Amino acid sequence: MSRRIYKTRRYTSEDLIEILKQKAKELDRTPMRADLRQAETIVKRFGSWNKALEAAGIPIINRISNPYTKEELIKILQESAKVLKRTPKKAEIKQADTVARVFGSFSEGIIAAGLKPTRRSGNRKPYKSHKEISEQEIIKEIQKKALELGRTPKNFEVNIGSLAINKFGSWNKALKKASLEISKKNHTRSEILQLLQDYAKKNKRTPQQKDIPIHHGVYKRIFGSWNEALRAAGLIPYYKNNQELLEELKRVSQELGKVPTVTECRQLNLSVATYQRRFGSWNKALEIAGLPIQKKAYTNEELLKILQDRARTLGRAPKCNEVKQSYTISRKFGSWQRALEEANLLIIKKYSYTKEELIEIVREKAKELNRAPKSNEVKQVNQIYKKFGNWQRVLEAAGLPVFRRVEYTKEELIEIIQKKAKELGRAPKCCEIKEINLLIKEYGSWNKALKAAGLPVFKKIVYTKEELIEIIQKKAKELNRAPKSNEIKQAPSIFRAFGSWSKALKAAGLPVFKNIEYTKEELIEIIQQKARELDRTPKSTEIKQVTLICNKFGSWNKALEAAGLPVFKKIGYTKEELIEIIQEKAKELERAPKSTEIKQVTSIYNKFKSWNKALEAAGLHTGN
Structure with a gap:
């Protein structure tokens, strides 16, 4: 009978608990999922990360904490009401979620602060559609609110504001029907320009849209956009168009007396990445701006002479980090070693082990470990795979035991299940049997077994x-709000039965979670507000509305750019820089580094396609 070889490790629940405990001891804190390679196995085995921590007797991190006391939250609500001269809405309080969590709901928090809730009282009929309410009822409601406020109300101040708009076509038409004065200020172009210039003069900076109390639609109607309004006022917008970028590039080049280098651009806060994104490449931007493109082309003979001159200076064959043109040389000749060969210079050859030497290395390791070694425990593993094809063959050649799969008959597998059932006093669950994979393979499913x-x-x-x-409904009563899908165990059954979570909530007579619609300007304002709060460019994980932002702008960096904030740039390493990094590490370790010992390993693989090619380009041998 042919025997199969183990390829993956099976952990018992005890093994996983031990791994968790060891990690907690090593970190001196509760480990997180990101801290362990076996995280996915742990979650599958125990049902959740917290259940696994509980089983290991490790304290669970409680992520939801209330940084505010009830008194502090009440004070926040009261102060906001003072500023607004009315009861604040949920969207107007930053700590709204905390209020809801502490008091049970946002409305309960409002009541606790001694304020009047803004929601419709329970004994009033909730209109679902403008078809269910007459024009006369709407007019009466608007006039009642106007009397209460002593002025023409705004649509959001009236309970049936949205119904009025649907019924009459617009809020102004509804006000007209109610014989109320339409409070609309028509701003002229010159008035807006004056407001913008006055603000810039007073505050010594370009205003942001929220600084001027005019609706964003007005700028769009009169100027085309907010940025165009700033330009018309002679102000520099945070976002620059292509022409402005080219003008800035020309100005900097004129000041320096030459085309700026990438380093100089960084020092001058000139974003090279922006030019590359807008124009396709840095050279393309220079070309469109009418600036010279600097490019030095070497012949093979010139490059060989550079190598030979450097070798004479050093008294030996140079390493690639000792020659400025190392990348060009490696690219022209295929590799650094070939270039040294062409220049008739001594090259470092990688050591190649014979099969016998590799067998001896494996035997020595087995002696040291007092067992057959695993592939990741032998440094020369790459050469072993090249010579023998796989790990099992080298173990066999070294006369060492090979890890093999235990083969069970159907009767033996049934006996395992029955023994477990006897031990538990019930039918076992699939997670309680170690041989579950073999059973499912043999019988097709756990139930068949x-x-x-x-x-x-x-x-x-x-x-x-x-x-x-x-x-x-039971869950909603328990939470005092409509539940989320991840809060109900039967969520998959609910999705199958109703098609979506919203439809299920509707069927249960509960309010549906609605996505708040934001304009681009409002999202930019949210980003800028967060930047001011943090005193730096915010990360995408620090903004709640990140999904909406990425959908609107295409990416997080494009949104940052639109908000006039510095963009997070991926460090784009050149081949020379990566070679230098490898050589520095080699100097530090006094040997060729492994890929796991270099942080920039992904960039290295992208540039050189393999680790050995990168080591070769760095003038290091790939043998062990």
């Missing part, structure tokens, strides 16, 4: 729509 062992089969609970609605 149980059936073959003469044990009761686990049946899926099939819920009716009514039962699922009851589950949702």
